[in-house]
Each structure stands twice: as structure tokens, then as C-alpha cells.
Amino acid sequence: MAANRVFVARMAGLAVFGPDGERIGKVRDVVVALRVDASPPRVLGLVVDLSSRRRIFVPMLRVADIDSAAVTLASGSVNLRSFDQRPNETLVLGQLLDTRVTLRDSGIEGVVADAGIEPTRSRDWVIGRVAVRTRRSRLSRRGQVEVLAWDAVQGLALGESQGTDRLLAVFGTMRPADVANALSELPRKRQQEVVDGLDDERLADVFEELSESDQQVLLGFLDSERAADVLEAMSPDDAADLLGELPDEEAGRLLALMEPDESEPVRRLLRYEWNTAGGLMTPEPIVLTPDATVAEALARVRNPDIPPALASMVFVCRPPQATPTGRYLGCVHAQQLLRAAPFELVAGIVDAELAQLGPDAPLGEVTRYFATYNLVAGPVVDPQDHLLGAVTVDDVLDHLLPTGWRDQEDPPLDVPEVASEVAGEVAAGVGQEEVADA
Structure with missing residues (x-):
């Protein structure tokens, strides 16, 4: 790139040329993705006005050079469909300029006059600097302009500058773990607005990724009926972990409000200590009967709602299939399923020799088990040979990491x-x- 930093207001109207020198159009705006925290937002691309008056989006990876006179594109294809702004996108000229902000160090208020974009080592572009016009002085009717680092200005982060509807739309495009991280950075009032706006299934996914302290705070925003609905939508092991942190009276009240078939596996998990295989396991592994085919097993493994670690192994048991199951016969690794013919029965490829974990096995024994057998999931079986559930490696890591x-x-x-x-x-x-x- 010819420039290390370019101010967006100066880019408006710049000619855009293709790699062969042919003029394509002119720069209309710059598209960025704001963040919830104070980190500089990533520049996604340019809005370009074509000579045909159509506006298209050009990704920054297609931009080869920016100078004071023109923008030159690199070789490669560009989508000529009309630009359609997405919920997680912000236009610098159209939306970010004139936003009211506060300087973090001094508390002085001002408005955004311009934004400087600059490349990073990874070839991404970010807004690294912001030009802020503060209050007027005697020498200037328009006020003084200061160029500051992005994180020196308060009021531009997604949670500060955008409405709840916009924030919810952006969260809809993010992974639950990323939503949980972003949600924990928001003010309490905005957190409550987001929690109210998320549906139960989505909120349950986010709750599973929150810290214990944030879980309890956000649970306090919910009435008892909705809290029970969210707990029902959570994985039983995560719901049990959350209820285990609550006072017994409150946990009992929420369990009573849950549907009996949803609360029963959670109640069973609460009988075990948190640092045992029984306390770590999920009671909903993939369970098949011996007469199931490899094709049926693979169809269960492909279910996108099943976490990857849990999908790495299927368990073969006599009926009933619901935990605690009938007699446990063994397991089949996902790789073994891929090597077998679809019409084969899982009973013919079952691994009956793999050691099992007892529900009272302590965390140290569980850790040694995973290290010994190089597994990401393992069966938890009671003394009567009933499969109770499965422990996954992510459950173990959660409890090995420091509290909080x-x-x-x-x-x-x-x-x-x-x-x-x-x-x-x-x-x-x-x-x-x-x-x-x-």
C-alpha cells in the first residue's frame, strides 16, 4: 500500500481503477465492523459508485493501492450485485461521522470529524485514529480538532453507540461464546435489554458460555418462569452447574418449575460432586442399540446440534436407550464408522475393551483417562453396567482452568x-x- 494511514473523508469521490488501468467508478463510503469493546473496528471494504450509478461492495482484500488521487484494485473478481448493508456493518461517512463522543482522559465531549484507517501486519485494515472536533474556541468558530487513538474515545463501541435492535442483529451473526464475551462488557442496563430481546434457545446457548458470576447476574434479570424455560433449553450438565451455584431454596424452586422430563437428568447430575465424572458428564450422549447400522450411526453423528467432542463417539447399549440405559456393550469411534460399510451393524465393530469411568471417579482420574487413551469423550458407567452419560474433554478443561x-x-x-x-x-x-x- 502507498499509504500507512488514510482519512476516510478524503477518500470520498476518489476514482477507483481496475488492475488494467480502466476507471470503474468512485469511492462512496467505507464499511467497518464495530466491536463491543474498545478495540479498533475492522475495515471490511469500500462502497463504490459505478458509472452505471449502481453501488457495489469491494472487499479490502481486493484493494491493491490507496493514494491521494485514486484507489487501485488488485486482480480478481468483484461481485457486481448492488450493495446491501448488513446488520453488523457501519458506514463511516454515512453513520460514524458526527457521532457524539467523550474523550476518555479529559471527559471533554465532541463529535467525530473523520476516521483514519490503517493496515495491520495481517493485511487487515482497522480504524486506528479518530479526528474529534471538541467545543468551539475564540480562535475557531468550528472548534478544535484532535486526532486520537480509537481507544481514547468513548461512545463509538457497538454497545455504546448502537440501539438494542442493532446490537441484537449483530449478535445473531456471532458464535455464542463471542456473544457471551461481548455481553459481559456491556453496562447492566444494556445487558438486561439484550437478555429480554434474545429468544430462550439463543439465550441458553449464551448462558452456557458465561462465567458463573455473569450467569447469576443475568439470571436475576429473568422472572422465574422464563429462567426455568432457559434452564430447560440448556444442556443438562450446564444447567446443573448453574443450579449448583445457587442457594438450595432457589435451585429447588427453579427445578420445580421445569418440565419433569427436563428436570430429571439435571436432578441426577446434582447428586454427584462437581469434580467427579458424574458431575462432569452430559447425560445425553449418542446411544444406539446393537442392531443399528453404520449409516444410522453416521446420521446421528452428523447432527449439527451435537457438539464435536460428543459426536466423536457413539455408545452401544441394550434397550432402553435413554440414560441410565440398558446393559452397556461398548463404543464405536467416529473414525471407525467412516471406515465401515454403511450397511454393517454397529455391533460388529463395537470396542468392548475400552476402559470405563465410574460416576465417582475424581477429576485426576478422569484427566489421566483422557491422556492415557487419547480420547475427547469417554463413557461413564455404573456398577450395574448402565451407561449414565459421557464426559468430554471440554468439560475437563473447564474444571482445570482457574476459577473465574x-x-x-x-x-x-x-x-x-x-x-x-x-x-x-x-x-x-x-x-x-x-x-x-x-
């Missing part, structure tokens, strides 16, 4: 402390085995 790790943007992992805690449990287990062998 979700509350920190870059949580420090105290490896020696965590390792020593797990190693102590593992060593204790090994010692017991040695005594038993003796």
Missing part, C-alpha cells in the same frame, strides 16, 4: 498449581492401585 477464567480476556493459567492438584489426585489413585495389587 471466563471473566478475564487473557486468563493466566497457573500451570504448576493446576498440575500439582491433578498430579496429587493421580498419585493418590496410583497409590491405591499399588496397595490393591499388593
Whole structure:
């Protein structure tokens, strides 16, 4: 690029040329994706007016050069469909300029007069600088203009400058974990507005990614009936973890409001200590009977609603299939299913030799189990050979990380402390085995 920083107001009307030197049109605006936090927003591309008066979108990856006279595009195809602004997109000239802001250090108010875009090392472009016009002075009727870093200005982040409807539209395009992170950064009033605007299924997905402290705060925004509905929509193990953090009286009241078939697996999980296989497991793994075919198993594995770790293994049991199941026969790894013929029965490829976890197995034993067998999911079986559920590696990681790790943007992992805690449990287990062998 010829320029390290370009101010958008100066780009308006610049001629846009193709790689062969042919004039295509002129710059109309710059499209950016605002963030909820104070991080600089990413520049997505340019709105270009064609000579035919149609407006199109040109991604920044297609921009080869920007200088004071023109914009030159790199070789490659450009979609000629008319530009249609998406919910997560903001126009710099059309929407960002003239926005009222506050300087973080001084508290002085002003309006955005211009925005400077600049490339990063990864070839992305961001708004790195903002020109802010503050209050008028005696020497200038238009006021003084200061060029500041993006994070030195308050009022431009998505949660500060946009309405709740716009925020909800943007959240609809994001992963639940990213929505949870963004939601935790918003003021409490805006958090409540977002929670009220999300449907139960989406809110349940977000709740599963929140820290315990944020879960309890946001749960307080809900009336009892809706809180029970959200708990029903959550995975039973996540719902049990949340209820386990509440006072017994409140947890019991919410369980009573849930549908019996939804509350029963949660009640079963609450009987186990949080740091045991029973407390870590999900009671809804993929369970098949011996006469199921490989094709049926693969169809269950392909279900997009099943987390990848849980889809890595199917469990074969005698009826009934609902946990606690009939007699547990073994498991089949997803890779084994891919190597078998679709018409084969899962009973013919079942792994009956893989060790099982007991529901009272401590965290250290569970960790050693995953490391020993190189698994991402494992069966939890009771002494009567009934499958109770499955533990996945993400459940283990959640409990190995320090308390409150979700509350920190870059949580420090105290490896020696965590390792020593797990190693102590593992060593204790090994010692017991040695005594038993003796």
C-alpha cells in the first residue's frame, strides 16, 4: 500500500481503477465492523459508485493501492450485485461521522470529524485514529480538532453507540461464546435489554458460555418462569452447574418449575460432586442399540446440534436407550464408522475393551483417562453396567482452568498449581492401585 494511514473523508469521490488501468467508478463510503469493546473496528471494504450509478461492495482484500488521487484494485473478481448493508456493518461517512463522543482522559465531549484507517501486519485494515472536533474556541468558530487513538474515545463501541435492535442483529451473526464475551462488557442496563430481546434457545446457548458470576447476574434479570424455560433449553450438565451455584431454596424452586422430563437428568447430575465424572458428564450422549447400522450411526453423528467432542463417539447399549440405559456393550469411534460399510451393524465393530469411568471417579482420574487413551469423550458407567452419560474433554478443561477464567480476556493459567492438584489426585489413585495389587 502507498499509504500507512488514510482519512476516510478524503477518500470520498476518489476514482477507483481496475488492475488494467480502466476507471470503474468512485469511492462512496467505507464499511467497518464495530466491536463491543474498545478495540479498533475492522475495515471490511469500500462502497463504490459505478458509472452505471449502481453501488457495489469491494472487499479490502481486493484493494491493491490507496493514494491521494485514486484507489487501485488488485486482480480478481468483484461481485457486481448492488450493495446491501448488513446488520453488523457501519458506514463511516454515512453513520460514524458526527457521532457524539467523550474523550476518555479529559471527559471533554465532541463529535467525530473523520476516521483514519490503517493496515495491520495481517493485511487487515482497522480504524486506528479518530479526528474529534471538541467545543468551539475564540480562535475557531468550528472548534478544535484532535486526532486520537480509537481507544481514547468513548461512545463509538457497538454497545455504546448502537440501539438494542442493532446490537441484537449483530449478535445473531456471532458464535455464542463471542456473544457471551461481548455481553459481559456491556453496562447492566444494556445487558438486561439484550437478555429480554434474545429468544430462550439463543439465550441458553449464551448462558452456557458465561462465567458463573455473569450467569447469576443475568439470571436475576429473568422472572422465574422464563429462567426455568432457559434452564430447560440448556444442556443438562450446564444447567446443573448453574443450579449448583445457587442457594438450595432457589435451585429447588427453579427445578420445580421445569418440565419433569427436563428436570430429571439435571436432578441426577446434582447428586454427584462437581469434580467427579458424574458431575462432569452430559447425560445425553449418542446411544444406539446393537442392531443399528453404520449409516444410522453416521446420521446421528452428523447432527449439527451435537457438539464435536460428543459426536466423536457413539455408545452401544441394550434397550432402553435413554440414560441410565440398558446393559452397556461398548463404543464405536467416529473414525471407525467412516471406515465401515454403511450397511454393517454397529455391533460388529463395537470396542468392548475400552476402559470405563465410574460416576465417582475424581477429576485426576478422569484427566489421566483422557491422556492415557487419547480420547475427547469417554463413557461413564455404573456398577450395574448402565451407561449414565459421557464426559468430554471440554468439560475437563473447564474444571482445570482457574476459577473465574471466563471473566478475564487473557486468563493466566497457573500451570504448576493446576498440575500439582491433578498430579496429587493421580498419585493418590496410583497409590491405591499399588496397595490393591499388593
